[in-house]
Amino acid sequence: MKKLWVFIKKEAIHIIRDKRTLMVLLIMPLAQILIFGYVITTEINQARIGIFNKANDYAGYQLVNRLAASGYFKIGKMIDNPEEMEASLRKGEVRMVVVIPSEFGKRQAESSGVEVQLVADASEANSAQMLVNYARSIITRFDAENGLSGRASEIPVTIETRMFYNPALKGVFMSVPGIMAMILILISAMMTSISITREKEYGSMEILLVSPLKPWQIIVGKVAPYIILSFINAVTILLVGIFIFKVPMEGSWWWLTIINILYILLSLSLGIFISTVSASQMVAMFISLFALLLPTVLLSGFIYPIENMPVLLRWLSSIMPPRYYIQAVKSIMFKAGSFMSIWKELLIFAAFIVAFMALSIKNFKVRLS
Amino acid sequence: MKDINTSAFAIEVVDLVKKFGNFTANDHLTFNVRRGEIFGFLGANGAGKTTAIKILCGLMAPTSGQVVVAGYNVMTHPELVKQNIGYMSQKFSLYEDLTIFENIRLYGAIYGLTANEIRQRSDTILRKLGLLKDRSRLIKTLSLGWKQKLAFSVAMVHHPKIVFLDEPTSGVDPVTRRQFWELIYEAAADGITIFVTTHYLDEAEYCDRVTVMVDGHIKALDTPAKLKKQFNVDTMNEVFLNLTR
Amino acid sequence: MVTVSGVSKYFGNIKALRRVSFQVEEGELFGVIGPDGAGKSTLFRIILSLLLPDEGEVCLWGKSPVADYKAIRRMVGYMPGKFSLYEDLTVEENLNFFAAVFGTTIKENYHLIKDIYRQIEPFKKRRAGKLSGGMKQKLALSCALIHKPKLLVLDEPTTGVDAVSRSDFWEMLQKLKNAGITVLVSTPYMDEASLCDRVALIQKGHILEISTPDAVTQGFGKQLFGVAGENMYKLLLHCRKFYRVESVYPFGEELHLTFHGGGDWREELIRYLYENGLANVRIRPIKPNIEDRFMSLMSITEKENG
Numbered sequence: 001m002k003k004l005w006v007f008i009k010k011e012a013i014h015i016i017r018d019k020r021t022l023m024v025l026l027i028m029p030l031a032q033i034l035i036f037g038y039v040i041t042t043e044i045n046q047a048r049i050g051i052f053n054k055a056n057d058y059a060g061y062q063l064v065n066r067l068a069a070s071g072y073f074k075i076g077k078m079i080d081n082p083e084e085m086e087a088s089l090r091k092g093e094v095r096m097v098v099v100i101p102s103e104f105g106k107r108q109a110e111s112s113g114v115e116v117q118l119v120a121d122a123s124e125a126n127s128a129q130m131l132v133n134y135a136r137s138i139i140t141r142f143d144a145e146n147g148l149s150g151r152a153s154e155i156p157v158t159i160e161t162r163m164f165y166n167p168a169l170k171g172v173f174m175s176v177p178g179i180m181a182m183i184l185i186l187i188s189a190m191m192t193s194i195s196i197t198r199e200k201e202y203g204s205m206e207i208l209l210v211s212p213l214k215p216w217q218i219i220v221g222k223v224a225p226y227i228i229l230s231f232i233n234a235v236t237i238l239l240v241g242i243f244i245f246k247v248p249m250e251g252s253w254w255w256l257t258i259i260n261i262l263y264i265l266l267s268l269s270l271g272i273f274i275s276t277v278s279a280s281q282m283v284a285m286f287i288s289l290f291a292l293l294l295p296t297v298l299l300s301g302f303i304y305p306i307e308n309m310p311v312l313l314r315w316l317s318s319i320m321p322p323r324y325y326i327q328a329v330k331s332i333m334f335k336a337g338s339f340m341s342i343w344k345e346l347l348i349f350a351a352f353i354v355a356f357m358a359l360s361i362k363n364f365k366v367r368l369s
Numbered sequence: 370m371k372d373i374n375t376s377a378f379a380i381e382v383v384d385l386v387k388k389f390g391n392f393t394a395n396d397h398l399t400f401n402v403r404r405g406e407i408f409g410f411l412g413a414n415g416a417g418k419t420t421a422i423k424i425l426c427g428l429m430a431p432t433s434g435q436v437v438v439a440g441y442n443v444m445t446h447p448e449l450v451k452q453n454i455g456y457m458s459q460k461f462s463l464y465e466d467l468t469i470f471e472n473i474r475l476y477g478a479i480y481g482l483t484a485n486e487i488r489q490r491s492d493t494i495l496r497k498l499g500l501l502k503d504r505s506r507l508i509k510t511l512s513l514g515w516k517q518k519l520a521f522s523v524a525m526v527h528h529p530k531i532v533f534l535d536e537p538t539s540g541v542d543p544v545t546r547r548q549f550w551e552l553i554y555e556a557a558a559d560g561i562t563i564f565v566t567t568h569y570l571d572e573a574e575y576c577d578r579v580t581v582m583v584d585g586h587i588k589a590l591d592t593p594a595k596l597k598k599q600f601n602v603d604t605m606n607e608v609f610l611n612l613t614r
Numbered sequence: 615m616v617t618v619s620g621v622s623k624y625f626g627n628i629k630a631l632r633r634v635s636f637q638v639e640e641g642e643l644f645g646v647i648g649p650d651g652a653g654k655s656t657l658f659r660i661i662l663s664l665l666l667p668d669e670g671e672v673c674l675w676g677k678s679p680v681a682d683y684k685a686i687r688r689m690v691g692y693m694p695g696k697f698s699l700y701e702d703l704t705v706e707e708n709l710n711f712f713a714a715v716f717g718t719t720i721k722e723n724y725h726l727i728k729d730i731y732r733q734i735e736p737f738k739k740r741r742a743g744k745l746s747g748g749m750k751q752k753l754a755l756s757c758a759l760i761h762k763p764k765l766l767v768l769d770e771p772t773t774g775v776d777a778v779s780r781s782d783f784w785e786m787l788q789k790l791k792n793a794g795i796t797v798l799v800s801t802p803y804m805d806e807a808s809l810c811d812r813v814a815l816i817q818k819g820h821i822l823e824i825s826t827p828d829a830v831t832q833g834f835g836k837q838l839f840g841v842a843g844e845n846m847y848k849l850l851l852h853c854r855k856f857y858r859v860e861s862v863y864p865f866g867e868e869l870h871l872t873f874h875g876g877g878d879w880r881e882e883l884i885r886y887l888y889e890n891g892l893a894n895v896r897i898r899p900i901k902p903n904i905e906d907r908f909m910s911l912m913s914i915t916e917k918e919n920g
Contacts, residue, residue, distance in 0.1 A: 003717065006710070006714035006715065007711075007715065010700065010703065013702065013707065014700070014702055014703075017703075017741075018702065202696065203694045203695070204699070204700065206659075206664060206692065206694045207692060207694065207698055207712070207757075208715070209664060210690060210692045211687060211712075211715045212684070212687060212688055212715070212717060366683065367663065367665060367683070368659060368665055412776075413776040413777070413778055413779075414747045414775070414776045415746055512651065513649070513651055539773075540649060540773070540802045541649055541650065542648075542649035542817060542908075543649070543863075543905045543908050543909045544863075545649075547863045547865075547909075551847075551850065551864065554847035554864070557847070558845075558847045558848075568775075568777060569777075569803070570777050571803075571805060574865070574866025575866050575867075593867050594867055604805075606777055606781075609777045610777060610781060613777075613778050614778060
């Protein structure tokens with residue numbers, strides 16, 4: 001036991017002495033979440049829109065007020081004719097125009113249906129899509145509150161489920177679990193795989209092998225400090241998310257911690273596995289980056305919704321551990337989920353851990369080559 | 370600036386001083402290397418050898434003093450110095466995953482030789498080494514001895530006036546090692562100056578003259594025979610131990 | 615006691631070791647001498663249980679590295695060719711680490727490493743990466759010794775180290791030997807052979823000879839001459855052309871030369887050289903050294919193996 005403790009201590013010294021890497025490891029998660037939170041914000045704030053109100057009735061004004069009161073939009077211009085609308089959009093005076101049809105109030109009350117037109121400047125495709133989505137959801141809600149119940153609105157109601165649990169439509173909410181999934185797997189898997197292969201490269205592994213240290217002691221000693229480091233990262237991201245970006249935390253901290261620990265263990269075991277198949281730090285790093293980072297970002301549902309993926313990619317995404325992590329964390333944080341809502345994910349984590357560890361132990365060589 | 374043709378010296382160093390902060394790596398070094406001489410540059414780890422060589426190769430500017438290599442002042446014309454020297458180290462010499470000819474072509478091109486010149490010189494090198502049939506072999510398939518001999522020839526592909534060799538024969542078998550020294554003798558006989566740095570004293574035995582650096586100073590500069598006589602010992606190893614202990 | 619019998623090792627098509635056999639006696643300082651690529655490291659790794667031999671057997675005090683690698687690893691100390699301590703750990707931390715890993719403490723075996731460690735102890739708070747080559751080597755040796763191994767295996771410990779440190783290092787090995795530790799050391803430097811009790815000369819995976827250093831040089835069996843003159847290169851080329859000369863190699867300031875049949879044709883040679891414009895040639899009979907012997911053995915095995 002003393003041997004293991006000494007080994008862990010030595011490993012911790014490696015990490016602490018390498019100030020530059022340590023800073024990167026500690027600051028990277030913060031930088032990531034701030035970038036996602038502020039820069040690549042998927043949130044709309046006071047976007048200038050135009051109103052082409054053909055109705056000029058009470059219901060029409062009510063809708064305009066509702067749009068303005070949402071905080072997402074700022075009514076920049078009242079528009080009187082289609083030419084003016086086009087000109088304003090082209091000049092960039094407004095990013096979207098809401099066209100309220102004539103007799104809006106009256107037709108809304110009837111079952112004949114009514115069409116509110118949203119005309120957006122699609123030169124910035126993403127933000128146009130976002131504006132339209134936001135406006136749609138406001139209009140739909142307005143419609144549901146004021147219109148006749150039980151009748152289908154002409155405005156297609158295509159609110160994504162994620163908006164459902166994210167009523168403020170704040171994008172940064174979505175990125176917190178995603179960033180955690182990415183950072184944790186990257187730090188845990190990449191750093192452990194690099195630190196094990198480094199011993200191989202420097203030749204110190206030869207000495208460790210001829211020592212009475214058992215393979216499991218070498219492995220546990222190598223990964224233990226990274227458990228702590230990863231955990232610190234998880235906590236930082238969560239704190240920043242909750243206190244700076246006001247991400248809701250509805251569920252149990254207890255389950256959230258368990259999810260994180262299991263996910264970190266999973267990432268570490270993956271890192272160990274990578275190290276057993278790569279001969280040098282360089283190889284370990286490339287495997288980690290290409291096998292972990294890109295799939296995490298692209299296939300976990302973090303950035304691109306899984307529902308929109310082609311079948312093959314959807315199938316691939318189902319073997320990506322980050323996907324389950326993101327699901328589980330969202331379930332706990334946003335939906336106040338209980339054990340019943342995450343047991344499947346936890347089980348999947350456990351299965352991954354067992355598989356990676358078994359493969360690693362099978363691959364770990366007590367001799368060279 | 371002196372023209373190389375009027376000077377008998379390939380390297381002239383007068384009062385070379387190199388300081389890093391308070392630390393003096395080279396303390397008033399003065400020595401000359403004759404054209405066609407095999408000159409050994411010895412010293413323990415940290416004696417200031419590496420610094421001096423970097424200065425001679427134009428990679429680092431001296432703090433003060435005059436250093437003329439191949440007829441050019443290293444302070445004012447480092448690029449011309451680099452054009453006129455070759456360098457070979459035991460640690461790195463040739464690209465393992467390129468073929469013999471590709472390596473020669475690469476170094477030829479680096480030194481601005483034309484395609485024609487490269488072809489001619491590569492033929493000359495390969496013929497001399499008996500590797501004509503092997504021009505398309507990968508370097509990594511060659512034995513260490515062949516690599517070393519080839520690396521030496523490649524370091525001279527641009528017909529430099531001076532070749533710097535860093536521990537050129539450490540680790541190779543004794544026969545190959547002697548073949549290597551024959552190549553060096555031959556190059557020196559052709560008027561090329563050979564500057565050997567090493568801490569293997571048996572390599573020093575092959576030099577015409579050697580300097581021994583200790584703590585930034587030149588502690589001795591003479592032929593191996595005279596140095597051995599001076600200390601009344603049989604090997605350069607003992608000379609070195611006498612000087613540095 | 616270490617017994618290596620008929621060990622061969624192949625890496626693909628490359629025969630790294632070919633039926634290597636030798637024995638190291640208890641308390642012996644045994645040197646394996648050969649150039650890079652001769653198979654020294656492979657041989658040591660097989661003895662240490664880090665590699666499996668393709669043929670043959672190894673036995674260390676009755677234990678086999680193949681069947682009982684755990685037992686082997688408890689009784690050996692190993693210093694690999696590359697400096698493989700942790701550069702970001704201090705001298706003391708490195709030593710503590712290796713002591714703990716081997717289940718001992720610095721205190722317990724301090725007497726063993728005292729002489730060596732005392733020289734680096736003033737720098738014990740310094741990171742290993744900041745040490746000079748010679749000090750690194752002393753630290754590595756201390757780390758390999760800290761658990762009081764029965765057998766100390768050193769793979770090219772003096773490569774890349776300056777002459778002063780090398781000579782210190784061999785003195786330390788001598789002391790360890792006197793303390794009863796069996797030492798197996800490899801080196802590409804032939805001049806270090808004379809510092810061992812016995813040596814095995816190895817080339818291309820073959821053992822050329824196993825003997826005491828004196829016996830190795832005596833095995834040369836011919837009169838060797840040292841030839842000195844003004845122009846070494848010319849001298850070499852002309853000596854080689856002289857019909858009575860069997861072998862001639864540059865050897866620093868002299869050429870080492872033998873005549874066919876081991877005879878003495880000095881006067882004829884001097885005359886021949888004089889006729890070819892080389893005056894002031896001095897020839898003296900000299901004793902062969904390990905390198906001379908190594909080269910003659912190389913040419914013999916080369917002939918035997920075609």
